[in-house]
Amino acid sequence: MTTHELEQLLMQQPVSLLHRLARGRISRHFRSGKRKLVDLLLQASAENRPGLESDLAALIEERTSREQIAPVVKPRPEKVHTRPATTSASPRPHKTEDHGHHEPPVSLHEWLSGIGVPPPQPFVPDAWQVDALAKLAETDVVVSVPTGSGKTYVAIEATARAMRENRTVIYTSPLKALSNTKFTEFSRVFGPGQVGILTGDRREHAQAPLLIMTTEILRNLLYDAAGGEIDVRLDTLGLVIMDESQYLADPERGVVWEETLIFCPSQARLLLLSASIGNPQDIADWLTAIRPTPCSLIRHTKRSVPLRAGYLHPNEKLTPLFRTAGIPYGQPHLLHPEAKRLFMEYEEETGPSRSR
Numbered sequence: 001m002t003t004h005e006l007e008q009l010l011m012q013q014p015v016s017l018l019h020r021l022a023r024g025r026i027s028r029h030f031r032s033g034k035r036k037l038v039d040l041l042l043q044a045s046a047e048n049r050p051g052l053e054s055d056l057a058a059l060i061e062e063r064t065s066r067e068q069i070a071p072v073v074k075p076r077p078e079k080v081h082t083r084p085a086t087t088s089a090s091p092r093p094h095k096t097e098d099h100g101h102h103e104p105p106v107s108l109h110e111w112l113s114g115i116g117v118p119p120p121q122p123f124v125p126d127a128w129q130v131d132a133l134a135k136l137a138e139t140d141v142v143v144s145v146p147t148g149s150g151k152t153y154v155a156i157e158a159t160a161r162a163m164r165e166n167r168t169v170i171y172t173s174p175l176k177a178l179s180n181t182k183f184t185e186f187s188r189v190f191g192p193g194q195v196g197i198l199t200g201d202r203r204e205h206a207q208a209p210l211l212i213m214t215t216e217i218l219r220n221l222l223y224d225a226a227g228g229e230i231d232v233r234l235d236t237l238g239l240v241i242m243d244e245s246q247y248l249a250d251p252e253r254g255v256v257w258e259e260t261l262i263f264c265p266s267q268a269r270l271l272l273l274s275a276s277i278g279n280p281q282d283i284a285d286w287l288t289a290i291r292p293t294p295c296s297l298i299r300h301t302k303r304s305v306p307l308r309a310g311y312l313h314p315n316e317k318l319t320p321l322f323r324t325a326g327i328p329y330g331q332p333h334l335l336h337p338e339a340k341r342l343f344m345e346y347e348e349e350t351g352p353s354r355s356r
């Protein structure tokens, strides 16, 4: 898409969609009118054009499908007194509660369809994965893409590249359990002797070229280095991967991520992975400001694994939570009739009259 085409497409969108696209890309975008917003988005697209285009496409798709589900409510005709006098005694029609949504609710079978193991296919990296790896050759990178998109592939390829250059790699995660899982997964990929783990509970292969640790352990290593006690791993450190980096915003532990990023040796590349950073551009800008290497942002919001919302009643009955297969954006009242029925059943079973 040329810049002119992108501009045209942006101008055709409602301003509310442009504001959603601007979230995390443009600070204080809510103050801008449409023309200004489009100009700012075009400027922001220079940083990560594929990400902006794919987010825009996803928002347009979401809007189109929403419009298909919710037909535009036509204004009422002016004449409202249509009930003939003779019908005054007839029962009033029940007020419908589906707010204009007349399609039959999705069945449990339809809602579950597609879940399972897909047929094997040759692995082809997605454009954003290729882009992230290319950017990482030159800059630090923040990857902010939905869950299940394939961030681990970027981590593994970047690690393999650093290891080929005889650089060590540190991979941090916020949880001991996740560190253990990644230790097993990466040992399978790189070979057991190539991967070590350092957590509060476990210390294995501490001199391996790829070390998995909790972020607290890395922060402590960097504290020691700052105190002059250089750890040999930090001399050859080529890459630090911080998985689940949204912990930077954690009220209690966030400071550990912040200090780790500030103290991270300048010769090491940083790769931050997350599915849930609201303002990734701010994080990339901050890293660019505090480190000698600029930081690029790889971002998109299109889910490769769609979310489904369901309700599992304690009696083990499962039902879609909403009338539609997807999660209705901005229309949480679209509850599935079966879910409503199960809620009420649950209320009746557990209500105060029962517990007495």
Ligand SMILES: Nc1ncnc2c1ncn2[C@@H]1O[C@H](COP(=O)(O)OP(=O)(O)OP(=O)(O)O)[C@@H](O)[C@H]1O
Pocket: 123, 124, 125, 126, 129, 146, 147, 148, 149, 150, 151, 152, 153, 274, 275
């Ligand atoms: N380009 C691709 N094409 C098809 N499948 C892929 C691709 N990249 C990764 N996958 C598969 O997608 C699945 C999810 O990948 P991964 O665990 O890396 O997601 P993630 O982005 O780290 O998610 P989370 O936010 O939950 O940690 C894995 O089974 C992986 O093999």
Ligand SMILES: [Mg+2]
Pocket: 151, 152, 243
């Ligand atoms: Mg992951």
